[in-house]
Amino acid sequence: MKYALLAYNAAAADQRGPIMPAIAEALERSKVKSWVRLQHGESATTVSSPDGKTLLTDGPFVDSKEYLGGVIVIEAENLDEALAFATELQGLMRSGGALEVRPILEDR
Amino acid sequence: MLEDVFRAEWGRVLATLVGSFGDIELAEEAAQDAFAVAAERWPRDGQPANPVGWLITTARNRAIDRIRRDRAFADKADQLARELVDHSEETMDETMQFRDERLELIFTCCHPALALDAQVALTLRTLGGLSTDEIARAFLVPFETMSKRLTRAKHKIRDAVIPFAVPSDDLLPDRLDAVLAVVYLIFNQGWGEGRVDLAAEAIRLGRALAELMPDEPEPLALLALMLLNDSRRAARFRNGELVLLDEQDRNLWDQGQMDDARVLLRRALAQHGKGPYVIQAAIADLHLETPRDWGEIATLYGVLAELTRSPVVEMNRAVALAEVDGPEAALELLDELPLDDYRYFHSTRADFLRRLGRTTEARIAYGRALALTDNDPERRFLEGRMLELEEAAWPSE
Numbered sequence: 001m002k003y004a005l006l007a008y009n010a011a012a013a014d015q016r017g018p019i020m021p022a023i024a025e026a027l028e029r030s031k032v033k034s035w036v037r038l039q040h041g042e043s044a045t046t047v048s049s050p051d052g053k054t055l056l057t058d059g060p061f062v063d064s065k066e067y068l069g070g071v072i073v074i075e076a077e078n079l080d081e082a083l084a085f086a087t088e089l090q091g092l093m094r095s096g097g098a099l100e101v102r103p104i105l106e107d108r
Numbered sequence: 109m110l111e112d113v114f115r116a117e118w119g120r121v122l123a124t125l126v127g128s129f130g131d132i133e134l135a136e137e138a139a140q141d142a143f144a145v146a147a148e149r150w151p152r153d154g155q156p157a158n159p160v161g162w163l164i165t166t167a168r169n170r171a172i173d174r175i176r177r178d179r180a181f182a183d184k185a186d187q188l189a190r191e192l193v194d195h196s197e198e199t200m201d202e203t204m205q206f207r208d209e210r211l212e213l214i215f216t217c218c219h220p221a222l223a224l225d226a227q228v229a230l231t232l233r234t235l236g237g238l239s240t241d242e243i244a245r246a247f248l249v250p251f252e253t254m255s256k257r258l259t260r261a262k263h264k265i266r267d268a269v270i271p272f273a274v275p276s277d278d279l280l281p282d283r284l285d286a287v288l289a290v291v292y293l294i295f296n297q298g299w300g301e302g303r304v305d306l307a308a309e310a311i312r313l314g315r316a317l318a319e320l321m322p323d324e325p326e327p328l329a330l331l332a333l334m335l336l337n338d339s340r341r342a343a344r345f346r347n348g349e350l351v352l353l354d355e356q357d358r359n360l361w362d363q364g365q366m367d368d369a370r371v372l373l374r375r376a377l378a379q380h381g382k383g384p385y386v387i388q389a390a391i392a393d394l395h396l397e398t399p400r401d402w403g404e405i406a407t408l409y410g411v412l413a414e415l416t417r418s419p420v421v422e423m424n425r426a427v428a429l430a431e432v433d434g435p436e437a438a439l440e441l442l443d444e445l446p447l448d449d450y451r452y453f454h455s456t457r458a459d460f461l462r463r464l465g466r467t468t469e470a471r472i473a474y475g476r477a478l479a480l481t482d483n484d485p486e487r488r489f490l491e492g493r494m495l496e497l498e499e500a501a502w503p504s505e
Contacts, residue, residue: 001269077271078269078270078271079219079221079268079269079270079271080270080271080275080279083221101268102268103267103268103269
């Protein structure tokens with residue numbers, strides 16, 4: 001089973017440093033299939049088409065203090081295994097923020 | 109009686125089917141089919157020697173047939189189910205003893221990834237065999253809402269792959285706490301006109317847990333606690349009026365049930381149980397002694413407060429302390445607690461104030477409690493207390 005771990009945080013743009021060594025190490029494990037770090041939410045542009053016409057908006061789709069800071073794709077036997085890994089990562093993060101664990105829809 | 113078998117065995121049958129097919133909806137449909145066939149055949153042909161085995165085998169056969177015939181069903185069925193279909197000739201024997209998988213089922217239903225109200229509803233539906241309508245009525249929620257809640261929970265279990273398993277040792281303590289909390293919540297939801305007897309359902313669940321985890325003290329203690337409380341239910345109301353513990357007719361107490369509860373509590377204590385349910389059961393037992401050892405009760409509430417950090421527990425400790433040190437000291441403790449939305453906080457304050465002769469403040473506190481009360485017997489009790497205070501303040505000539 002694959003799961004996406006969506007890492008949300010509220011850190012200001014200038015507060016985001018390099019990945020902490022402990023986290024970098026965790027991301028090297030074989031269960032981690034891929035990962036990306038995203039720039040601060042303010043750097044986003046949203047493309048939508050609410051009335052049929054394409055609309056560009058400055059900022060992320062969801063307007064909140066927390067923004068999506070990264071996505072990690074992992075392989076796990078079941079939700080408990082995915083949650084164990086997410087719990088470990090969350091413990092390593094600086095305070096605040098959260099990890100949303102969502103199962104990946106395999107069949108296209 | 110088929111009804112009794114149904115009630116007693118639904119959970120067992122469903123649990124094994126969920127284990128086989130990995131999908132609760134599929135398991136439910138299969139179980140319903142099997143019970144329907146039983147309802148038709150057993151009155152005619154007599155009950156089989158192994159009713160559970162018969163039901164599980166029949167249900168599995170039905171599910172396998174459907175998986176073979178019906179594309180949509182086959183898509184629902186997971187790897188496990190497909191293996192079962194492939195090996196069905198080898199495994200179908202209705203005299204087989206099937207492993208009791210109810211523990212796996214209850215831990216699945218009470219998984220922290222599910223919202224609490226979903227845990228409660230799913231536990232009642234799968235282990236209790238209550239209908240969606242019965243659960244909706246018991247929790248005073250529209251049928252549609254409860255139906256969606258249950259469907260969402262079942263789909264979450266399937267889509268996120270919540271494992272059908274008893275949690276590993278490192279996770280077990282927290283997960284067991286969650287299961288016990290759900291059962292106790294169901295017990296406290298109580299019962300009322302037209303509603304299903306949730307207290308009885310909770311006790312049934314508690315018995316199953318105690319049976320399936322005989323070496324864990326907390327499930328034993330929870331069952332003891334529920335049995336102790338339940339054994340007094342005939343004495344709690346007289347002509348629709350609330351009767352406090354000290355005024356209850358002890359002849360109406362179910363002595364046999366109380367004795368059973370005490371046996372369970374002793375077993376839990378013999379296992380060195382020190383958890384919150386052991387303490388609560390011990391406190392419940394102490395409350396039944398005459399005269400009450402308020403000092404001991406206060407001490408135990410203190411231990412419980414340390415464990416749970418619950419302001420309600422602190423409040424109960426204050427009540428016990430009032431009996432030992434008087435209401436003045438207890439009132440001071442009470443006033444530090446953040447329980448402004450809790451009706452029993454106000455009724456407790458009112459009682460202390462009343463005993464201290466602070467009548468006006470007591471009436472105000474009873475008023476606050478009344479505003480928060482949601483049932484008639486309590487309302488009448490509180491109004492009665494207020495009336496007594498008024499009459500004391502302004503005695504009629």
